[in-house]
Amino acid sequence: MDALAPGILFAQAIGRLGNWFNGELFGRPTDLPWALYVPVGLRPTSYATVQTFHPTFLYELIWCSAIAIALILWGKKLAAGQVFSAYVGLYSIGRLFIETIRIDQANTIAGLRVNVWISAIVATLALVNYLRLGRSSAKI
Known part of the structure; x- marks a missing residue:
């Protein structure tokens, strides 16, 4: 893996x-220099x-690429599974x-998008596993 x-x-x-390309999954309105222009027909009615808008797909593209590069550069120093x-x-x-900056419809729990809760839980479990694997490797 x-x-x-x-x-x-x-x-x-x-x-x-x-x-x-599909003009979807953008975030809240913004006037930042890298803001994404969204044609009227693709905007939510409440933002006509x-x-x-924030180009959230671009943020994720950059984030995924940065993580991939970091894992390629430093992954060899990690224990198996880390x-x-x-x-x-x-x-x-x-x-x-x-x-937290997306505006598309989503289910919420306690005022937060379900995906926020899932991300927090998965990140926590991944951290616990990462640390466990590091300790297991140090004992060998």
Whole structure:
């Protein structure tokens, strides 16, 4: 699984380009220099007068690529299984933040998107596993 992690991340990054081509999965309105112009027909009705939005798919593309590069550069120094745990944990942390700026419809629990909760839980479990694998490897 460790060897697959960077490839999976690059595949996820490339897949996010589809969101750009489809004009979907953008975030809250913004006037930042890298804001994404969204044509009127693709904007949610409640944002019809807003022209530019956070390009959340781009944030995820960059995040996935950065994690993949980091795992390629430093993964050989990790114990077996830690690379995949790092992938799952770091990806989940990125999703946690990206989900907070998305505006598409989503189910919520206690006022937060379900994906935020899932990302937090998965990131925590991945961290626990990462640390467990590191300790197991140190004892050998």
